[in-house]
Each structure stands twice: as structure tokens, then as C-alpha cells.
Amino acid sequence: MLFRQLFDAQTSTYTYLIADESTKEAVLVDPVIEQVDRDYKLIKELGLNLYYCIETHIHADHITATYKLRKLTGCLGVVPAKAKVNCADIRIEEGDNLGVGGVNIEVISTPGHTSCHMAYLVGEDRVLTGDALFIRGCGRTDFQNGDAGTLYDSVTQKLFTLPDETLVYPAHDYRGNTVSTIGEEKQFNSRFARRTREEFIELMNNLDLPNPKKMMEAVPANEMCGKVAA
Amino acid sequence: MLFRQLFDAQTSTYTYLIADESTKEAVLVDPVIEQVDRDYKLIKELGLNLYYCIETHIHADHITATYKLRKLTGCLGVVPAKAKVNCADIRIEEGDNLGVGGVNIEVISTPGHTSCHMAYLVGEDRVLTGDALFIRGCGRTDFQNGDAGTLYDSVTQKLFTLPDETLVYPAHDYRGNTVSTIGEEKQFNSRFARRTREEFIELMNNLDLPNPKKMMEAVPANEMCGKVAA
Numbered sequence: 353m354l355f356r357q358l359f360d361a362q363t364s365t366y367t368y369l370i371a372d373e374s375t376k377e378a379v380l381v382d383p384v385i386e387q388v389d390r391d392y393k394l395i396k397e398l399g400l401n402l403y404y405c406i407e408t409h410i411h412a413d414h415i416t417a418t419y420k421l422r423k424l425t426g427c428l429g430v431v432p433a434k435a436k437v438n439c440a441d442i443r444i445e446e447g448d449n450l451g452v453g454g455v456n457i458e459v460i461s462t463p464g465h466t467s468c469h470m471a472y473l474v475g476e477d478r479v480l481t482g483d484a485l486f487i488r489g490c491g492r493t494d495f496q497n498g499d500a501g502t503l504y505d506s507v508t509q510k511l512f513t514l515p516d517e518t519l520v521y522p523a524h525d526y527r528g529n530t531v532s533t534i535g536e537e538k539q540f541n542s543r544f545a546r547r548t549r550e551e552f553i554e555l556m557n558n559l560d561l562p563n564p565k566k567m568m569e570a571v572p573a574n575e576m577c578g579k580v581a582a
Numbered sequence: 583m584l585f586r587q588l589f590d591a592q593t594s595t596y597t598y599l600i601a602d603e604s605t606k607e608a609v610l611v612d613p614v615i616e617q618v619d620r621d622y623k624l625i626k627e628l629g630l631n632l633y634y635c636i637e638t639h640i641h642a643d644h645i646t647a648t649y650k651l652r653k654l655t656g657c658l659g660v661v662p663a664k665a666k667v668n669c670a671d672i673r674i675e676e677g678d679n680l681g682v683g684g685v686n687i688e689v690i691s692t693p694g695h696t697s698c699h700m701a702y703l704v705g706e707d708r709v710l711t712g713d714a715l716f717i718r719g720c721g722r723t724d725f726q727n728g729d730a731g732t733l734y735d736s737v738t739q740k741l742f743t744l745p746d747e748t749l750v751y752p753a754h755d756y757r758g759n760t761v762s763t764i765g766e767e768k769q770f771n772s773r774f775a776r777r778t779r780e781e782f783i784e785l786m787n788n789l790d791l792p793n794p795k796k797m798m799e800a801v802p803a804n805e806m807c808g809k810v811a812a
Binding site for chain 2: 536
């Protein structure tokens with residue numbers, strides 16, 4: 353399996369390129385519109401065929417590259433089933449498998465950051481946690497039908513039940529970390545470790561964060577699969 | 583083996599934390615002074631004992647965290663043998679092995695970016711290329727006794743003779759890439775691919791880059807292992 357973590361510095365977003373190296377079938381998870389040229393060039397250099405652009409959720413901080421990559425490569429756009437998006441090619445639910453070639457990508461429903469957020473288990477030992485679980489943190493829960501209690505349940509009852517050695521690859525990191533493990537996050541993620549559901553809700557409901565800079569532009573664009581005026 | 587890539591966004595520097603997970607012996611390669619708190623916290627959380635802080639070269643863009651980490655952890659500072667540094671604990675040469683526990687870290691002399699630059703082969707399948715080889719690029723050769731022809735030889739005769747599937751982990755990336763392979767760089771790194779030694783020298787000697795912002799501060803501080811006024 354080819355597994356590449358790619359970073360967008362402007363929004364601190366991680367995109368993941370995953371491929372079966374023998375069949376050359378590939379997927380991108382959470383591609384960023386400003387990075388289309390970089391990602392498309394890499395896909396071509398590696399001789400890959402892009403099958404899917406997969407979203408963990410409808411992003412509020414950046415616009416997806418799906419629309420542009422679909423035009424360039426003919427790939428299919430994949431979004432969570434309940435997402436408010438009417439242009440997707442495939443709508444996925446818990447337990448679906450988006451595998452390409454010999455690589456399994458299993459869908460894990462992890463709502464809370466948004467109401468339809470999905471995580472993805474890649475093979476047996478890596479999980480793409482999107483904005484549900486960051487390295488020593490988690491996504492906010494104060495817009496897009498986010499709900500702190502729901503996020504607590506998703507993380508503690510779904511993600512934290514994966515084997516401790518599972519590698520955690522988040523959709524963002526703001527401190528320069530690239531990877532962690534489920535075991536580490538259970539022990540050292542101060543949002544969840546030794547904190548009750550009620551304490552987590554209290555914490556999250558009082559973060560008082562400003563809205564993401566691009567939110568008013570990004571959410572409507574992502575509801576159209578990343579289609580923007582040329 | 584534990585292998586963690588850590589990023590300093592201000593200077594686009596990658597630091598690597600490598601450890602034997604059973605013996606808990608660890609090394610940091612190219613730690614950045616501004617990230618001491620992050621890196622020290624991670625080392626403590628993971629229950630690791632830091633044995634070495636290892637430099638690929640004397641950096642001109644950032645100050646090493648070695649001095650601070652040596653005081654915090656008692657680790658040893660490791661620099662290339664010919665580096666103009668008189669405070670290092672260990673001075674290494676081509677072919678030395680800096681392994682910790684069951685993890686081999688083999689020293690490969692790769693001058694050119696600076697006159698005493700070293701790359702490190704970690705285990706059998708990862709190479710830390712420092713500023714000798716970037717993903718689709720390479721370090722500049724216009725100061726600190728850099729020499730374009732020497733860098734061409736280091737990359738094409740040393741690094742490019744590693745197996746194609748060897749993973750390339752550079753000391754910097756400015757475009758959001760995290761990893762590549764020797765095979766990819768041989769084929770797609772436009773600084774070297776299908777370019778003669780003479781063409782490379784011509785290219786490098788005409789880059790006309792501004793000096794790194796922190797150069798006047800970083801080089802003298804790194805010659806003192808990262809000791810700075812409090």
C-alpha cells in the first residue's frame with residue numbers, strides 16, 4: 353500500500369493519498385482546492401488512477417478539491433450519506449467499504465464535530481480520524497449541527513475501541529504533529545482522558561472560538577462538491 | 583520501532599523522533615529550539631529516554647534544540663566530525679552507527695549543501711536526507727562551504743544508490759509533502775533527473791537566493807550546540 357500524508361499550510365489540513373501499488377488504484381481523502389496542482393501532479397507521476405475523492409465531512413475551513421479533480425481525472429466524489437450535498441457520486445454509511453485494489457477502507461460513523469462526520473479505517477492499523485479526533489485535541493462542536501455529547505460518544509465508544517497500536521492520522525494539526533496512536537490519545541488527549549461526558553460537554557460549549565475565516569465561502573462551496581466560480 | 587515526523591511551521595523544518603519501543607531508547611534528529619516544549623513533552627509521555635540529539639549539519643535557518651534538551655534530559659549532542667562545533671559529545675563519520683536499542687542508524691557522508699553534511703539510514707528502509715535531498719528539490723549550495731558539484735555527487739552516487747523503495751524523509755519541505763522514495767526522486771526530482779553534473783552546477787550557482795532570515799543568528803548559535811542567551 354502507498355500511503356502519503358500531504359499538508360496544506362494555510363489551513364493546517366492533512367490530505368491523504370492511498371493506493372494499491374500493484375493495481376495503481378488510488379483515493380484521496382479530504383483534498384484541498386488550493387493543492388489540486390500538487391496532488392494531481394503527484395498522482396500522475398506515480399502512475400495512479402484516482403478512483404475516489406472522499407470527504408470525512410463537509411468542511412468549514414477549506415474548499416474541497418473534489419470538483420476540480422473529478423473534472424481532471426473522472427474520479428467519483430464520496431460523501432457521508434446524510435451530508436447536505438446533492439452532487440456526490442457515492443453516499444456512504446457506517447460499515448461501507450471503499451477499498452481500492454487490495455486496500456480496505458472501512459467507514460466508521462463518528463458524528464459530533466458535524467452531524468454526519470465519518471472516520472476511515474485504512475487496512476488494519478491506520479485510522480483517518482478527520483475532525484473527530486486530533487492529536488491531543490478534537491474538532492469543535494459549535495456549528496454545522498455539531499454536538500459535544502455526540503462527539504464524546506463517537507470518540508470514546510468508537511475510535512477508542514480500536515486497538516491501542518492503531519495509528520491516528522487526523523485531518524488537521526496545528527502544532528506540527530503528523531501521527532499518533534489510539535493508545536496515546538486514550539492516555540494523553542486531555543479533551544477526553546479522565547474527563548466525563550458532562551465535563552467534556554461543559555468544556556466544548558465554552559470554547560468561545562471565532563468562526564473559521566473561510567466558513568461563509570467554504571460550506572456552500574463544499575455543499576456543491578467544491579464547485580466555485582472560475 | 584517508533585518513528586515520528588514533527589514539523590516546525592515557521593522554518594518548514596522536519597524533526598524526527600526515533601525510538602526502540604521495547605528498550606525506550608530514543609534519538610531526535612534536527613530538533614528545533616522553538617519546539618523544545620512540544621518535543622520534550624512527547625518524549626516524556628511516551629516514556630522514552632533521549633540518548634542523542636543528532637544534527638544532519640550546522641543549520642543556517644533555525645537554532646538546534648540540542649543545548650536545551652541536553653540540559654533537560656542529559657542526552658548527548660551528535661554532530662558530523664568536521665563540523666565547526668567544539669561543544670559536541672560525539673563526532674561522527676561515514677559508516678558510524680548511532681543505533682539505539684535494536685534500531686540501526688547508519689551515517690552516510692553527503693557533503694555539498696554544507697561541507698560536512700550527513701544523511702542517516704534508519705533501519706533498512708528509511709533515509710533521513712537532511713538538506714542534501716528534498717522531495718523534488720535539494721538544499722542550496724551557496725554558503726557554509728557548500729559546493730554544487732559535491733552535492734551532485736553525494737546525491738547521485740550515495741543516496742541514489744540506495745534501493746528504489748527506500749523512504750526519503752527530508753529536513754525540510756515547503757509544499758506540504760512529508761515523504762517520498764529514492765525511486766521517485768531519481769525519476770522526478772528535476773534538480774537531478776536527466777541533468778548532468780555540469781548542468782546542475784550551472785543551475786545551483788545561479789539560484790540567486792536571499793540568505794535565510796535567521797542565518798546570522800542561527801549559524802553561530804549552532805556552532806555552540808544551540809546555546810543562546812536566556
